[in-house]
Amino acid sequence: MTALLFVGGGGALGAMSRYGLTILLSRFGGLPFGTFLSNLLGCLFMGVVLQWFAESDWVAGTALEHEPHRLLLAVGFCGSFTTLSALVYEVSGMLQRDELLTAFGYLLATLGGGFLFFYVGILLVRLLSA
Amino acid sequence: MTALLFVGGGGALGAMSRYGLTILLSRFGGLPFGTFLSNLLGCLFMGVVLQWFAESDWVAGTALEHEPHRLLLAVGFCGSFTTLSALVYEVSGMLQRDELLTAFGYLLATLGGGFLFFYVGILLVRLLSA
Numbered sequence: 001m002t003a004l005l006f007v008g009g010g011g012a013l014g015a016m017s018r019y020g021l022t023i024l025l026s027r028f029g030g031l032p033f034g035t036f037l038s039n040l041l042g043c044l045f046m047g048v049v050l051q052w053f054a055e056s057d058w059v060a061g062t063a064l065e066h067e068p069h070r071l072l073l074a075v076g077f078c079g080s081f082t083t084l085s086a087l088v089y090e091v092s093g094m095l096q097r098d099e100l101l102t103a104f105g106y107l108l109a110t111l112g113g114g115f116l117f118f119y120v121g122i123l124l125v126r127l128l129s130a
Numbered sequence: 131m132t133a134l135l136f137v138g139g140g141g142a143l144g145a146m147s148r149y150g151l152t153i154l155l156s157r158f159g160g161l162p163f164g165t166f167l168s169n170l171l172g173c174l175f176m177g178v179v180l181q182w183f184a185e186s187d188w189v190a191g192t193a194l195e196h197e198p199h200r201l202l203l204a205v206g207f208c209g210s211f212t213t214l215s216a217l218v219y220e221v222s223g224m225l226q227r228d229e230l231l232t233a234f235g236y237l238l239a240t241l242g243g244g245f246l247f248f249y250v251g252i253l254l255v256r257l258l259s260a
Contacts, residue, residue, distance in 0.1 A: 004146050011145020012138035015210045019137040019201070039214045046215040071149070074219075080145045080210035084169045085176040087214070088244045089204075111237075114218045 006068050010076015014042070018081050031102075032090045035083065036110060042082035043114040047121020049073045055129050082114075136198050140206015144172070148211050161232075162220045165213065166240060172212035173244040177251020179203045185259050212244075 022034025053066045053074075087110055094103035152164025183196045183204075217240055224233035 004149065007149040008142035008146045011148075011210050012142040014145070015141020015206050016134050016138045018141075018209060019134065019205055022205075042215045043218050046219055050219065075149055075152075075216075076145050078215040079148060079213040080141050082214035082216075083209040084212035084214055084217070084240070084244055085172045085208040085248070086205075086212075088173050088248045089176055089180065092245070092248060107241075110214070111241075114214055115222070118215070118218045118222060 002068075003071055006071035007076040007079075010072040011080040014077040014080030014082075017077075018042075018083065032086070032106070035086045035090060036106070036113075039082045039087065039110050040113045040117045042078045044117035044121040045081070046074060046078040047118040047123075048125055049078065049121075051122040051125040055125065132198075133201055136201035137206040137209075140202040141210040144207040144210030144212075147207075148172075148213065162216070162236070165216045165220060166236070166243075169212045169217065169240050170243045170247045172208045174247035174251040175211070176204060176208040177248040177253075178255055179208065179251075181252040181255040185255065 018034065018038040021038050022032075025033040025037065049070075053070060056066070087107070091103045091107050094100075094106065148164065148168040151168050152162075155163040155167065179200075183200060186196070217237070221233045221237050224230075224236065
C-alpha cells in the first residue's frame with residue numbers, strides 16, 4: 001500500500017513535468033519537442049538514479065533501504081515522465097499526413113536518444129563517484 | 131493549474147496501474163511482462179480515448195468540453211501507464227546479459243504491438259459507433 005503511494009506520487013510528478021515541458025515547448029513549431037525531450041531526459045534520469053542506487057548499495061551493502069526511492073524516482077517519476085503512447089500517437093499523426101521521413105526520424109531519434117541518454121546517466125554517476 | 135491536477139491525477143493512476151500489473155505478472159518468469167502489457171494496453175486505450183473524443187467532437191461540434199478528459203485520460207493516464215525509460219532499462223539489462231535475440235524481440239514486439247494496439251483501439255470505437 002505504501003509502495004503504491006510512492007509510485008503514485010512519483011507518477012503524478014512525472015506526468016505533470018511532461019505536460020509542463022510540452023506546454024513550454026509547444027511555442028517552438030509543430031514538432032512534438034515536449035514528448036521528445038521528456039523521453040530523453042527521463043531515460044537520462046533513469047540511468048543516473050539506478051546507477052546511483054547500485055553504487056550506494058555496493059557501499060552500504062543493502063538494497064532494501066533504497067526501495068522507497070526506487071519506487072518514487074525510477075518506477076514512478078521516470079516511468080511516467082517518459083511515455084510510449086504519446087510517441088505512438090504522434091508518429092501515427094505524421095504517417096497520416098504522409099510525413100514519412102519526419103515520422104521515421106522522430107521514432108529513431110527517440111529510441112536511439114533514449115538508450116544514449118540512459119548510458120550517459122550511468123557514466124555520469126560513475127565518473128562523479130570514481 | 132486545474133490542467134496540472136487532471137494530468138497529475140491521471141498520471142498517478144497510470145503509474146500505479148503499471149506497477150500493479152508488474153507485481154501481478156512478476157510471478158510468470160523473468161521477462162518484463164508488466165511493462166510489456168502496460169505499454170500495449172496503454173496504446174490501445176490511447177486509441178480508444180482519442181477516437182472517442184474525435185467522434186463525439188464531430189457530433190457535439192466542440193473540442194473544448196473534452197479538454198479535462200483528454201488531460202486526465204490521454205496525457206495523464208495513458209501517458210504514464212506506458213513508459214519508455216523502463217523499456218530502455220530492461221532492454222539494456224538483456225543486452226548486458228548477452229540476450230541479444232530477447233532484447234531485439236522485446237523492443238520490436240513493444241513497438242510493433244504499440245502501433246497495432248493503438249490502431250485496434252481506433253477501429254474498435256469506429257466499429258462500435260458505426
